[in-house]
Amino acid sequence: MGGLSLRGLSKSYGSLDIMRDLSLEIADGEFAVFLGPSGCGKSTLLRMVAGLEAPTSGEIHLGNRRIDAIAPGERGVAMVFQNYALYPHMTVKQNMAFGLRNVGTPRDEIASKIAIAAKMLEIAHLLDRKPGQLSGGQRQRVAIGRAIVKQPEVFLFDEPLSNLDAALRSRTRIELARLHQRVQSTMIFVTHDQVEAMTMATRIVVMNHGRIEQVGAPMEIYRKPSTRFVASFIGSPSMNFLPVVQAGESDGRALVRLADGTVVATEILSASVPRSGEMTLGVRAEHVTPGSGTAARVDVVERLGERTLVYAIVDDGSTIVYDEPGDVAPAIGEHVRLSLDPANVMLFDAAGLAYHAEPRA
Amino acid sequence: MKIRTPSTATGDRLILLAVVLLAAIWIAPIVWVVGLSFKPNEVLMRTTGGLVSPPFTLKNYTDILNSSAVFGWMLNSAIVAIGQMTLTLILASLTGYGFARTNFPGKRPLFLLTLVALAVPEQAIIVPLHTMFATLDLHNTYIALITPRLAFPFGVLLMTQYFRAISPEIEEAALLDNASRLRIFIFIVLPLSVPAQATLGIYTFLHAWNDYFWPLVSATRPEMYTLTVGLASMQTNFAQTEGLGFLMAQAVFAGLPVLVLYLFFQRHIVAAVAGAPTR
Ligand SMILES: Nc1ncnc2c1ncn2[C@@H]1O[C@H](COP(=O)(O)OP(=O)(O)O)[C@@H](O)[C@H]1O
Ligand SMILES: [Mg+2]
Numbered sequence: 001m002g003g004l005s006l007r008g009l010s011k012s013y014g015s016l017d018i019m020r021d022l023s024l025e026i027a028d029g030e031f032a033v034f035l036g037p038s039g040c041g042k043s044t045l046l047r048m049v050a051g052l053e054a055p056t057s058g059e060i061h062l063g064n065r066r067i068d069a070i071a072p073g074e075r076g077v078a079m080v081f082q083n084y085a086l087y088p089h090m091t092v093k094q095n096m097a098f099g100l101r102n103v104g105t106p107r108d109e110i111a112s113k114i115a116i117a118a119k120m121l122e123i124a125h126l127l128d129r130k131p132g133q134l135s136g137g138q139r140q141r142v143a144i145g146r147a148i149v150k151q152p153e154v155f156l157f158d159e160p161l162s163n164l165d166a167a168l169r170s171r172t173r174i175e176l177a178r179l180h181q182r183v184q185s186t187m188i189f190v191t192h193d194q195v196e197a198m199t200m201a202t203r204i205v206v207m208n209h210g211r212i213e214q215v216g217a218p219m220e221i222y223r224k225p226s227t228r229f230v231a232s233f234i235g236s237p238s239m240n241f242l243p244v245v246q247a248g249e250s251d252g253r254a255l256v257r258l259a260d261g262t263v264v265a266t267e268i269l270s271a272s273v274p275r276s277g278e279m280t281l282g283v284r285a286e287h288v289t290p291g292s293g294t295a296a297r298v299d300v301v302e303r304l305g306e307r308t309l310v311y312a313i314v315d316d317g318s319t320i321v322y323d324e325p326g327d328v329a330p331a332i333g334e335h336v337r338l339s340l341d342p343a344n345v346m347l348f349d350a351a352g353l354a355y356h357a358e359p360r361a
Numbered sequence: 362m363k364i365r366t367p368s369t370a371t372g373d374r375l376i377l378l379a380v381v382l383l384a385a386i387w388i389a390p391i392v393w394v395v396g397l398s399f400k401p402n403e404v405l406m407r408t409t410g411g412l413v414s415p416p417f418t419l420k421n422y423t424d425i426l427n428s429s430a431v432f433g434w435m436l437n438s439a440i441v442a443i444g445q446m447t448l449t450l451i452l453a454s455l456t457g458y459g460f461a462r463t464n465f466p467g468k469r470p471l472f473l474l475t476l477v478a479l480a481v482p483e484q485a486i487i488v489p490l491h492t493m494f495a496t497l498d499l500h501n502t503y504i505a506l507i508t509p510r511l512a513f514p515f516g517v518l519l520m521t522q523y524f525r526a527i528s529p530e531i532e533e534a535a536l537l538d539n540a541s542r543l544r545i546f547i548f549i550v551l552p553l554s555v556p557a558q559a560t561l562g563i564y565t566f567l568h569a570w571n572d573y574f575w576p577l578v579s580a581t582r583p584e585m586y587t588l589t590v591g592l593a594s595m596q597t598n599f600a601q602t603e604g605l606g607f608l609m610a611q612a613v614f615a616g617l618p619v620l621v622l623y624l625f626f627q628r629h630i631v632a633a634v635a636g637a638p639t640r
Contacts, residue, residue, distance in 0.1 A: 052533050073539030085530035089552045098548070099538030150538075 002063025003027045004049070004154055004186060009058035011044055011210075018044050019210035022058070026188065026203075031180045034190045035197040035233070036207030042190040045207075046156050049188065050079050062153060073102070078147035079156040083163065084139045086131040086146070093127040096146050110149075117148045120182070137168045144176075148183065157189040161196060173199050194234050198222070206230045228352035231282050237309055237321045240288065244281045244347070246273070254355075256281055256347065259316035262294040265342040267357035273347060280348040283340045285309060288322035290330075293339030296320060301329045312336055398422070398609035405605040421610035431614075433584060434591035437506075439618075441576070441587055442569035444507045449516050449565045450558055457520025458546060462532070472521075478514040483574065491578055501585045506576055510569065516561050523557035524550060563626055567619060588615050 004026040011019040019041045026032045034042045047053040049060060051072030060068040067075045078099075087095050093114060100110045118124040121141045131139055140160060147155055157176075161169045177200050180187055191197060197204045198218045206213040206221065206229075214226040225231035231239045244256035247263050249270035256279065257263050264281065273279075296312035299319065303309075308324040320338060330336055347355040397405065399417045425431055459465075460472055490509050491500075499505045527550065535545045551558070576587040586594065592611045596604065 050533075050537060052536065071539075072533075072536045077537070079534070079537050081530050081534060083528070083530060085528065085534040087531060087535070087549060098535070098540070102539040102544060146534075146538075 002153070003030070004188070005059075005061040006045075006049075007059040007061070009045070009048060009060070010056045011041070011048065011053070012056045017210065022210070022212060024205065024212065024215065026186060028063075028186055029184050031177070031187045031189065031200055031202045032205060033197040033201035033203070034188065034205045034207055035194060036192060036213075037233070038192050040207045041210040042192075042207060043158055044210075046079070046158050046188065046190050049075075049154070050077055050156055051075055073099075076153040077156055078150050078152035078154075079158065080140075080143045080147050080160045082159045084131070084143040084160075086139060086142055088131050091128050091130055092123065092134075092142050092145075095131070095142060096149050099146065099150050113149045113151075114145075117145045120148070120179075121145050136163055136165075137172070140164065140172065144179070148179075151185075153185060155185055155187045157187065159191050160189075161191070161193070169196075176200055194236070198234070204234075206233060208233075224354070224356050225346075226354050228280065228282070228348040228354065231346070231348070231354065235284060237285050239282050239284050240320050240322075241348075242281045242283075242314070242318055242320070243316070244279050246275075246279060253342075254347065258294055258314070259318075260294055260314060264294075264340050264345065266345050266347065267343045267360070268345075268347055268355050269358045272358075273355050274349055277350045279350075281340075281345055282348060282354070283345045285321045286323045287341040287344035288320060288338050289325065289341070290322065290336045290338055293337050296336055296338055298330045298332050298334045298336060301332065303329070310336075312338065314338075394609045394612055397606055398613050400606045402604055402606045409605070418606075421606045422614070424607055425610055425614055428595065430583060430586070430591060431588075434586050434588045435618075437503075437580075437586060437591075438570055438588040440503055441506045442566045444503065445510055445569040446562050446566040448507065448511050449513050450562055452511055453513060453516035453520045453561060454551065454554070454558070456517045457522075458524050458550060460517070460521040461524035462529075475514045475517050478512070479518070487574070487578060490575075494579060500579050501582045505579045506585075506587065509575060510565075510572075513565070516565065519557060519561055520554070523554050527553055559626055563622065566622065570619060 006022060006024045006026075009019060009022045010017070022045070034045065036042055044053060048055050048068070051067070051070070055068060058068070059066055062076060087098065090098065096114045096117065097110050100113065105113075114127070115124070118127060121144060123138065123141050123145060126134060126138060126142070131142065134142065140163075143160070161172055164172060173196060176187075176189075180200075189196070189200060201218050203215060204218055204221050205215050208229050214221060214230045216224075221230060222234055225234060225239075228241070232241070242258060244258055244264070247255040247257040249255055250265060252270060254266050254268045254270040254273050255263055256266065258281075290310075294314055296314045298310055299313050300311040301308065301324075302311070308327075308329050309321055310324050310329060311319050311321050313319055322338060324330070343357050346357070349355070397409065398421055399419070401416055401418045401420065404416065456475075460468065460475075494500050494505045494509075531553075532545055532549060535549050540548065571589065572587070573589045573593070576590045577593075580586050580590060583591070583594070592615060595611070596608060
């Protein structure tokens, strides 16, 4: 047992660099979620860990073994593929037994391992069926079962929920979190869905263009995104971004001016913010309150039940989304005034780097 | 699920009608051949009409069975056809898998060469083949009858295409399940390619069974004749119609094993033609 260590991993296809010098430590027993848009290299990374793809350079260590040059089957990893990749001509039982048979596990031991996993995943009644006779959700469980029976040190999941319908997806999220509690193995889960990342991860690794943008606990990533990319990728609705210019400081904290002239106070240390260059203010819907402040016109009202989102258009044409605190939403076309919570606005410089509020001593 | 509307039902019926009609046209000469095979030769000398009217006879068939050589020829045909089928399947599968899933230097030129080989007609190489087997002193052996056809580009291409269509993820899953290349080939790839194997196997078998040209060239001793060559040798002169019923009986006789084969593998043949994998 042990953690997974990626050291300076690079991957190119010919002259096309997919990944450059990626390093990361994943502790034993962690549920690490790699989150990033489609095409950012998540699958490539997983496949390198699994041994299905060779890194162009760099090393992969699992515990105190270097595994990047050994055969996939001998790495102690199991993978659940996006399309499950079950063996279509084998029954569920044979699917789960195949990996164990290949290493000469005794018959009765195979049977008992399958029985335990089948019970855990509630697929005991499906053992004699073939994949073609299963629903998507059932196939998914079988794919997970096939991984579990091997008792791997690391589970690799490549967007395993993307083929499920919404209800099943949220149920499976909970079950995977529970499974992680039970087996205590290291899990690496790859997805482009920030909800999956937020709900299951003990740690989120946000990726973009084959690079790591940020690594952190889910709430840390949500509250303190280190780049504008992360800020826009995490959270629903997406964070509001408004162009601003600097307007001096008050008590050492930066002041910025919105396009309509409204000055917004922040809790960001003005000394930390670059003096010049374009800035963007970021603020989440729940930190915008109607009442006083910058003028806006209501465009769309979105009732979600537990919260109501109002999309309002400000002077320069950009849209701000905010949480309507009351039950009665404003009418479309109505004029509102919006204030931004100084403790929770953040600034991004032209390069997309984030500046966060500093709590007062 | 397609929703059936009255108009598609009518369309289906029209198509069915057309298919039945085509099948009837197709089967007419075969029925004729079978019918003639039960008629006495003397009657056929006078007229080949009146299929359904007596007299009938089984003499044409007993004549075939009484010629003691027929069963030997049949055995030869079976050995050649089964041997050719088995070896072609093995070779085409291995080669196809190599082309579909592995990388090695010279793969592309080799594949192109295989494609080019598709265009080489049998007649073009019959003389060099004959010379080669004569030099090796292998004529009148099973080796000579079987081996020249084993290099079968169509089979290689068929298997290559079929293997390519199998999701690579399934094989990758097997790789992660600690299976060696050979185990993956035997336990995953081969079972998944059964429909293609069946198509290729049946095709090769039929081709070998019906083959006439090469066995005629290579097998010169009667005990090495295949059924086609043997039956032909019993007809002294194609032009004379005096043994017409006998001739027809020979055709039916030679076709029977093929019919049996079809009955056995009908499901696979249909599935392969329809492009749907059987479960
Ligand atoms: N075999 C390959 N050859 C060339 N480019 C590839 C290959 N596999 C993946 N890529 C490219 O690598 C990038 C990352 O792919 P992938 O890891 O599948 O992304 P993700 O899983 O995050 O959607 C993509 O731009 C993709 O086009
Ligand atoms: Mg992917």
